[in-house]
Amino acid sequence: MKNSYLALYLLCAGVVGNLSADYSDLKEYKARKKAQIQTEIKSNYKLKGAFFIIDFKDINKMDTYALEQRYNLKLYQCIADGICVFKFKDFKKEALYREEILKRESNIKNIRLYKAYDFTAF
């Protein structure tokens, strides 16, 4: 075990040693990454159910009750000034919902599916 720790440490130290060099290991990493079809950033999210999180442009003009009525949403919780979570009914139509709401509501900056994050302890 001691040796494996040491090897890991030396590996890390070696990588760190290259930080100020020519980025050769990053170039290799990039080459490998480009060879893969999937180059997306690792997702930080896990789906949490049929909830939207809506980000309003102007908190003074936001009307959560009107939104509930218009789109059959139910306010679940407001998280910060201008950020609220709504439950919606039909998960299969979430893309349509989002498109329609964004199109018709000028005071909405962004609508995302409400998901759990995937942070790790450091």
Added chain:
Amino acid sequence: MHLQNKKGSCLFYLQLQLLFITFALFLSGCNIFSKEDSSYYSVQNSQSGTSVSPTNESKYFAILGPISNGKVTLYDVANAKVIYTTQTQSIGSETQLKWGDYKVGSFVVDIDKDLPKSSWVELVVTSGEDIDSDDNGVVGNGVELQGKMKLFCKAEDFEDNYVVANIFTTLAVENYLADKNQTTLDIQSYLDKFAQSVFVKSVDKNPGVDYRDLFAYIPNHTTNLYFKNVKIYENLLKYDVMKAVLENKNLITLLKEDKDSDTLTLWEEILHGTSPQLADSDGDGISDADEITQGLSPILKDSDYDGIDDYNETTYGTSALNPDSDDDYIPDGIEVKNGTDPLNGDEDGDSVKDGLEGDPFFKYQWYIKSNGDVVANTANVATVVSHDIGVLDVYHSILGNHDGHETVIQVVDTGVELKHEDLDVYLADSFNAVTKAQDPTSTNEVSKSDPKSPLNVGHGTAVAGIMAAKTNNGLGVRGIVPRAKIAGSNWLEEQTLGELERVWYSGITDDNITACNNSWGTYYLKDESFERILALGVEQLRHGRGRVYVFAAGNSRSAYGNANLSYLTNNPYSIAVAALNSQDKYTSYSNPGSSILVSGYGGEHYYTAPTIMTTSLSGESYYENELGDRVGVITVNEDANKSYTYAMNGTSSAAPTVTASISLTLDACPTLTWRDIRWIIAHSATKIDSDNKEWVTNGAGLDFNINYGYGKINPLEMIRICRSQYFELLPAMVKEKVTYTYDDTIPDNNTTITKKLSFGKDIKIEWVGLTLDTDHPYCGDLEVNIISPSGTKINLISPNQLSSAAYEGGFRFSTVGLIDENAAGEWQVEITDRLSDDDGKLKSLVLEVHGYEK
């Protein structure tokens, strides 16, 4: 730079605002009460100079207070002749420096080109009108200047500095003139000594004060930023000293008054901040004069902060000047309260100081107390450790629940084990995000087949122990804040924004929670939701002073991670923390990043270098001989119940050393805001690894490094600063941003493109954000640097493993490395594509500055 006018003489454009707020002279070595003023040049030589109008090319300026239409005369001291006379300008005239919102009092000085730069110049202002006699920044009814204001400076000071004529400088001149036949000092030495005698009362450290600091025109604004005593400022106004100058009254008589018969003159009362109307300003039963004579504070009932008033110290036989009379790391007041002897530091006679015993594994906690000890782990890999966070001396006056307040530190993590023998979990402020109950114990099961599992599940328990493990209880380890309680949460087991909002802000609102530790994160995060919640917490919690949110910078150095790639650790409200090893250098894993404020101890890797001893899940740790070749949560063999670990590390460990230090500081100075904490950390952190090439000295003279922030956390110095009677809370925050749009290619060939951004608002910087919008399809290629108007260059991001258009739509980087610099001026942004194969276009840059107006 000198500008030649048509006459061939050197033109200096001086903006003079006569300031009637700062009246400074000090008693020792400076006889201010000896003589009426005498302008000896005017008697010998009445030659007049020529008025010169300011030009747009004028470069040099001085400031006086807000005196409009004042007569200004400059004398050559050596040759005793008039150099020049002119008038200060009227309200609204063009100047570069302002009084409140007004530009007033500027004038141009035409100094003969033959006057050497080192020549001493005396400047005298007579007549004119003080357009803000109550110095509130608002122009009101004018008051005629009937007295004289004076100043000594060198000719070169007009080029190099703000030259400010005020009461400080006036008295310096008068004293020199009065003493010049008796003193053996040359004029500069005399003025330096005078300045030091004044400012030693203002800054209580740093002997680097010189005569130029007399040019202070408001507290915090001197050449060297030494003047911090807002009370002098206030009292000069309050006791009509400035009014006396305006009315040409006898200042000497005024300043010698002793209305409260405490034997202190008005001037002494002003310098000490005591009341001229009260003989015992702090009401502790000892007169102001006696307190000063004894070295006590005449404005604090408890001069040594030990919980016992000065007068009552004699009752217990303790020292009013030493908070811990028996030097046992327990404040006298705590000992009296607990019934222990404040005069016996080793009551059980075991040769261990009372305050440092009772925690059997404390000997392994080198990060709290090293003293050059040999630290050996179970495999006897020994390292001499001579570095720690220097917190022990804090315990002479602060243990964590001073003045009757509970100190609660929040841990948002995988949970905190409620039943742990060495932790004091405060249920009322705890929250289980999974069960929705108060018990913050992790809900995840520990795997019996994976010996790493106890630390994965018990991560929060380990973090909590670093900060607040119980002390002197005969068990385990000790926390950095010995008497704190933990408000735990297992939010990492749930991870929705809704529950985080409850934990960070709306659900756990106890104002006794000083700080919140967050030892978690991710490689990349672009999501403003988190900072929107944090904004509420810093604005509203802790009686509006703000809970302080601390974050680990991340452990991805080997993958080119950077704290600036996550909005958790680069937003305006977070304090990001890097990790140090036992040799005071950054660890092999600790992310760099210009958003990092400070460093704490994270330790390296078990078996290679010292790691962190702390609490772990009860009964779940392993002895080394049980693990064989497996990696696991190791504890020492003395840990019979296997409830601790000596293998904790990571920026997860570093963050709580900082959170705990902040909590101690807030115990000492509870009125500090979250912004004050950031400012104090920047001014108190210890510079380490000084040979590291990435240290930069910013335009305010502060050393910053993307690997360390401002250096190693220094709780003792933080408390020293905040307890200084001259420390001032930061003014209200202002925010300003500028946006520039582009359609420029970022070349794929290591060629740097540089963009210049003009920023107009004159703000003292606390935080700077730069949002970069580019459609570059492989953002890991890019290096971005920012250069402030002061010329400080800071690397915002280097090439990394981001393999997509991660900056598209705008990604914000930030830095806290420019604290105290001035934001106004031209900024530069350098963008370079360091790797090959991809290129993109720069779409926009948004520069955002948070700080305060000067």
